[in-house]
Amino acid sequence: MKKTIATLIVGLFATAAFAQTPAPATAPAAAPEAAAKTEMKTDAKVKTEEHKQHAKEAKAHAKEAKADAKEAKADAKEAKADAKEAKAHADAKVHTDAKAAAKTEVKADAKVAKAEMKTETKTEAKEAAPAKK
Numbered sequence: 001m002k003k004t005i006a007t008l009i010v011g012l013f014a015t016a017a018f019a020q021t022p023a024p025a026t027a028p029a030a031a032p033e034a035a036a037k038t039e040m041k042t043d044a045k046v047k048t049e050e051h052k053q054h055a056k057e058a059k060a061h062a063k064e065a066k067a068d069a070k071e072a073k074a075d076a077k078e079a080k081a082d083a084k085e086a087k088a089h090a091d092a093k094v095h096t097d098a099k100a101a102a103k104t105e106v107k108a109d110a111k112v113a114k115a116e117m118k119t120e121t122k123t124e125a126k127e128a129a130p131a132k133k
Helices: 001-019 027-128
Strands: none
Touching: none
């Protein structure tokens, strides 16, 4: 118990001694604080510049995308015109093909009619000719 009381008394004296010493100068602490403020301001400026740069890039990308969309629209319009022209050409070709098919059919009918006429002529000629016996 004597040791515990002695330790407490020594602790009280030590506390009193530290309480009596003058406080450290605040000026050296202010310098790092000012440096920290300056650093924060610099960081803020850098971030602001980065944000501005990012905004410029985003604007440029948006402008580029708009130009691409406009170009795609023009390409689609051109493709539509080409398709319309191809359809007109196909319609004309179908008409020509139908005309050629009709012509071929008329030729085939004429050929069949000619063959029938030839057969009839031969048959009539055989009937008209006297039979040889």
